[in-house]
Amino acid sequence: MGVSLILTHMPEKSSQHFHHSRSCIHRQYPSLTTSGIGDNVLTPFERGIMQTADNVFRILAANLHTIVEQVEPTLRNLTEEQAAAPVTPGNWSPKQCIGHLIDSACNNHARFVRAQLEGSFSGSSYDGDGWVRIGNSQSAPWPLLIDLWSTYNLYLAHIFRHIPADAAELQCTIGNAPAIPLSHLAEEYFLHLVHHLVGIGIVEEDTYPPYQPLF
Numbered sequence: 001m002g003v004s005l006i007l008t009h010m011p012e013k014s015s016q017h018f019h020h021s022r023s024c025i026h027r028q029y030p031s032l033t034t035s036g037i038g039d040n041v042l043t044p045f046e047r048g049i050m051q052t053a054d055n056v057f058r059i060l061a062a063n064l065h066t067i068v069e070q071v072e073p074t075l076r077n078l079t080e081e082q083a084a085a086p087v088t089p090g091n092w093s094p095k096q097c098i099g100h101l102i103d104s105a106c107n108n109h110a111r112f113v114r115a116q117l118e119g120s121f122s123g124s125s126y127d128g129d130g131w132v133r134i135g136n137s138q139s140a141p142w143p144l145l146i147d148l149w150s151t152y153n154l155y156l157a158h159i160f161r162h163i164p165a166d167a168a169e170l171q172c173t174i175g176n177a178p179a180i181p182l183s184h185l186a187e188e189y190f191l192h193l194v195h196h197l198v199g200i201g202i203v204e205e206d207t208y209p210p211y212q213p214l215f
Contacts (some may be wrong), residue, residue, distance in 0.1 A: 048193050055165035056183045060190050065157040067194065071202050075146050083142040087200050092132070094200045098145045099137025100128055105152040108189045112159060115170045115182045120131055125175035153193070160186060 029152075075098070083094045091192075092100065107126050115121035137145060168183035197203040 002157060055163070056168060057160040057163040057165075057186060060186050061157045061160035064153055064160065064190055064193075067197070067203070068157070069152045071197060072146065072150050074202055076143070078142065080142050082205065091199075094202075095136060095137050095140065095142060095145060096132050097196050097200050098149050099135055099140065100132050101193055102137070102145065102149050102152060103128065103131040103190060104189065105149070105156060107151075108185070109156060109159070109173075111172060111185060112156070112163070112182070115172050115185075116163065116167055120170055120179075121172040121182075121185075123174065125177075156189075186206075 003108070075094070078094060086093050087097075103126070110122065111121050114123075163186075168181055170182040171179040172182055172185045173179045174185075194203060
């Protein structure tokens with residue numbers, strides 16, 4: 001399934017990883033402006049985002065909203081049996097993968113909010129495997145997982161849209177990793193989500209830039 005970025009203008013990053021991601025984005029999707037895209041290929045939501053896309057958070061909001069809307073029907077087409085089967089031996093099933101993305105949404109939601117409330121964020125990383133094991137998403141009903149993943153990410157898109165541009169440089173420290181700006185953390189969240197959707201075959205591998213975890 002092809003999923004396309006709506007907007008691709010990301011700010012310059014200081015870290016090597018984010019500079020690499022940005023160059024991949026620009027190579028595959030030349031930077032777009034409102035005048036460069038016809039209204040016929042944008043939803044009303046996307047047009048509204050583009051008209052006010054004065055910071056990276058609104059760009060990410062548009063992309064997050066779009067990827068959820070585009071892949072949700074494909075996820076719902078999977079049966080319970082298909083969703084419970086590992087994509088490859090020894091790896092997570094779609095249920096576990098979506099469960100992990102719900103855990104990611106939960107943990108990062110707090111980071112996005114606390115950075116703004118406190119002027120910075122410092123907190124531990126989380127044990128992704130442990131959260132999947134304790135949450136036991138493998139035994140959860142597939143429609144429940146899709147509903148929660150979809151709704152939570154649409155809400156995070158809403159939060160992104162309302163983060164002010166001047167919050168972009170708020171420093172966020174995760175575990176022992178070097179501090180990164182809030183804008184980088186938000187982009188990391190989006191690319192991590194795409195990475196796992198690629199892993200279960202929902203998004204084509206070459207649709208988005210490669211993902212390398214920062215922490």
